[in-house]
Amino acid sequence: MSDNIQKDTQVILCDMCTEEDRKPARKTCRKCEISMCVQHLQTHLTTPILLQTHPLTDPMALCGTTKCPQHGKLLEYYCLDDLTCVCVSCAIEDQHRLHNMKTFSTAHKELMEKLNAEQQALLVKTDDENVSLEKWEKSEREKLGRSSVRLIEAVTNLRDIALTSVQSSVSARMVSIKTSKSSIQAAQKEKDSFRFLQMYSQVHQDVEKAKAADLRKGLEPGSDRDKLVQEIRQKGEKMVKQADHLCGSLLSLVDPENHQELVATSSDLIFDPQIFGPSMSLSTDNRKVFYSSWLGQCSATLLLRSTQTVPNFQRWIISLSQDSDWTIGLCDKQSAKNLKDGHVYGLCCKGNQLSSLTKEFDDCCDASVKPQGFGLLKADMTKTEQKQCKVSSELVTYQDMNGDEAVPQLEKVEVFWNFPASTLSFFNRTGQYQREEIITIKMSINNWDLVPFVQVIKENGQNVSQHQWQCPCGKTYRKNGNQYSDRRRAFSHQSYCSCGAFIGGICTTEMVCELV
Template identity: 70%
Template sequence: MSDSTQKDPQVIFCDVCTDEDRKPARKTCMKCEISMCIQHLQIHLTTPVLIQTHPLTEPMALCGTTKCPQHGKLLEYYCLDDRTCLCVSCAIEDQHRLHNMKTFSTAHKELMEKLSAEQQALLVKTDDENVSLEKWEKSEREKLGRCSVRLIEAVTNLRDIALTSVQSSVSARMVSMKTSKSSMQAAQEEKDTFRFLQMYSQVHQDMEKAKAVDLRKGLEPGSDRDKLVEEMRKGGEKMTEQADQLWCSLLTLVDPDNHQELICSDSDLIFDPQVLGPCMSLSENKKMVFYNSWMGQCSATLLISSIKSVPNFQSWVIGLSEDYDWTIGLCDKQFAKNLKDGNVFGLCCKGDQLSFLTTEYDDCSDASMPPTKKPCRISSKTIEYRGKNGDEAVSRPETVEVFWNLAASSLSFFSRTGQHQREEVLTIKMNLKNSDLVAFVQLGKENAPNSSDWPHQQWRCSCGQVHSRRINRYANGMCQYSQRGNCSCGAIIGDACITKIICALV
């Protein structure tokens, strides 16, 4: 035996050989707890009793690990449920007796097959999705590079326009002043009367031009300045938009859980009223909801239409007044006027209390059945929104961002705490297969006044008397009484209504 082999700590030597001539072991007997070279192994390979009862393994340092610490018996089985080695007493008497147990050789074969299958599945998944951190980092770097270049170009262009225009204006004004000064100096130096009089007309014009020069900072007033200012405003808006996009992309890159790039544009969203009380109205662009508190109860149900979508994903952002109750989420399109009849999933705010609504089905019902045939009920559960810190409950959110993941059948609500920063309030899992769901927002109470009463409404004075009057409503959302008058108690009725915005698509 060479000195290098003898000194190698990883080599397992035969326990039967004499110390002077120990050979490397070829197998280890689990029952005998000895390692044997090829010469001393022959008895284990040729004796039938030993072949059946003495399991052999690759050479290993046992150190007493082949015996059960509880029963002192040879470890012969492997529990796949608990992933541990067992003796025969463990397999028969203890809690493992109902588990999935295998012999060492069988367990080794099955686990190797399982490991190979999992490895293959992982490789297939990686290949199919074509996703890696390296590719993602490169893609994000290129995207941010393009955003940075566009922003620099916009800033440079805006700067050059401003500086060039100011420089041209200053130069033109300085030329007029210098020309006037030169003309006056030349006239004063002219001694000949006739030539002086001939020159004076031009000198006078130069002087008048010099007097008319606006020496204030900036450009001289006029159509040219107005045109340039308008051009710079448009360029500034574009620059601000690009800077905002870069800022948003950077926040989303490093902290995607709490920051999200805006996916939809506000131009793609409009309100589609299903129930609109006589005290409620829409703006001309159908993005804001107005309410007049002098005219009656706040009550409206509106769908959110034309939502720009990406594959299996939709989002929208709503600004909500802190003075009125609201519910936002998803409902069946055909039951939007009466949310109790169909599927409803949403976030509800009454006062300062938040709750979530879900549709629950009887165990025997099929969620794929038409809504009119499904035995279901609307469930409401209170939640306590604690915000990012989680120490104490926070006030109701005023701007809510909603994300609908169609592929995962989930609906998430976030409180928008900044232009691009958000905090998760709630995520609802929806057990639906076939349902025509649409986004909706409900404002105020469900028992809305009958809209057929419009335009004649009643108003109760603080003294208790009830007055009837006709009300005019205009396209811009403003409402106005058609008559003025006084209650017998002296209070004025019929004054122009003050309308406020209580909901808007952001």
């Protein structure tokens, strides 16, 4: 029944027949926008002018789609550039006049040939992809299967070792309880007072030992317990790594773009200092930045350099000090020593306030030329140098898990640079596989050589000027060259404070930035 109804709904009826006796249409006139049965079609077939100017098609529901909405003329051509039907005015006078125009029959033929070719290509690709997909699925299934089996075996083995050891220890303690019960029963059966009193001392010892036995304590203290604890810790750490690896593999499988194996997480990603304050220092592996002075404000600007090249994206994670101001993101490599001179896309933290920063120059001008306000007067600049510098900065509203606005506590910031999409995303890394998106910056497409960078500004909480040195005990010394003095006298190069600290020595050392 449903099939008959569907067939009836597809039948196009003659628009010229009476409502009581409408016959199925044989043709549709696109110019008249009517469908006609065999009888009413005769006029179009026998009148020469109608045959020439009124195109007929198989019966179709037109609904006013045969006329140009702009010019009201019949749609007669197809624009291959815009993939749309147009009238003669569109083809000759308006926006389509320089486009590749075809008649409907020609366009139909060419596009049909194109579809056939694409269908053939897809068939070949599908066959190839099916083979590749089968191989990939088998490989992934085997890889994940091996990881799962190793993890299950490790967990089962560790569980059996722990349970067996505890069970043996508990069984040993159960013996003392059974022994005490046997001793009590033997003593209760003894009727002779002398023999009972001789037995009581041993019975008392067995009872006290049984009373001291705690079946819930685990293993008894000793070398066996210490050895087993060490074994559980070592195997437990191995299991955690195996579980992390399996979790990472599953995340990469279902969301490969956002959970690829982190790029440059070892020695291949290092800091390349561009500006380095006197109180800043690098670790030997060039992956940690330390602040170690009682001087005033000190800053460092560093590029992130890697020996690996990634075709589609780059990802890095930076651990930052809570009491430092910083900016991380991308900058123009040629202007890294002066971020005012080039493109900058970044996330800034100043006084626990987050903000995004976008600074772009017109593509028609060289970014190495300083814009107005950075050392050159407009009157001194040539027309080429008078380029536009667009700077935008907006506060980032950061919300906690409850949706309330909160002060950001960003210990680790993950940065994701998507080359094809020209986007730079920042995330608050809360766990090995957990993160919260902070903001995504859309970058303009340009040819500038952008590189990852981090700028850290550390200010002494004691607010001591660069001409002073403050001892941990609180006493302040004035610095003049390599000499130090207090209100009473000057001190030699190797003098000590009254508290015993070396004057001018490094008082504190803290890490302000690290590549994770």
